[in-house]
């Protein structure tokens with residue numbers, strides 16, 4: 001199986017085009033107002049407008065007012081929702097859209113229990129925990145903390161970059177990987193050479209699967 005890729009935090013059409021050209025499976029649009037990568041509904045609609053078939057548009061929310069999520073869904077053709085805060089399974093399921101739950105790897109987190117709790121979703125994404133920051137830290141966590149039975153189904157995130165994604169895939173063998181800061185020039189602006197290098201790293205990692 002090949003590792004699926006999501007490139008997150010896109011704010012510019014030329015970056016979406018570069019990510020698609022490099023072979024990403026999904027693009028992530030951040031609707032969390034505190035993020036330096038946040039996009040407006042209008043911006044997001046423009047970014048999704050010319051997405052080719054089979055590239056998934058993912059909307060990322062952090063403990064958003066449900067009406068904000070509903071209004072976004074009315075105006076932007078998002079196919080998958082990524083909930084990156086403390087949302088309950090009931091909240092995540094309330095929008096009639098497929099969703100994944102992001103879990104930040106705080107000390108003592110019980111991943112098997114979380115997997116059962118969020119079992120109605122399409123999957124779990126694991127990200128680095130840093131107090132006071134909702135995500136997109138650019139920092140990795142200790143992949144050995146992921147219980148082996150869960151590895152094949154999770155999306156691995158947190159500090160992935162062109163120079164470590166092959167090792168991450170070889171070590172964890174996840175369903176997918178998600179990157180934001182590791183392919184940026186500055187916050188919210190992607191570096192196209194880094195996107196290509198990241199995809200090369202994914203292919204290198206896949207040779208070890």
Ligand SMILES: O=C(O)c1ccccc1N[C@@H]1O[C@H](COP(=O)(O)O)[C@@H](O)[C@H]1O
Pocket residue numbers: 008009028030032035036037060062084125127134135136137138139157158159160178179180181182
């Ligand atoms: O990207 C953000 O600004 C962001 C804000 C709030 C929650 C999540 C956010 N991004 C997600 O964080 C992970 C890891 O990002 P990074 O590669 O370490 O920069 C990823 O899932 C992003 O989608």
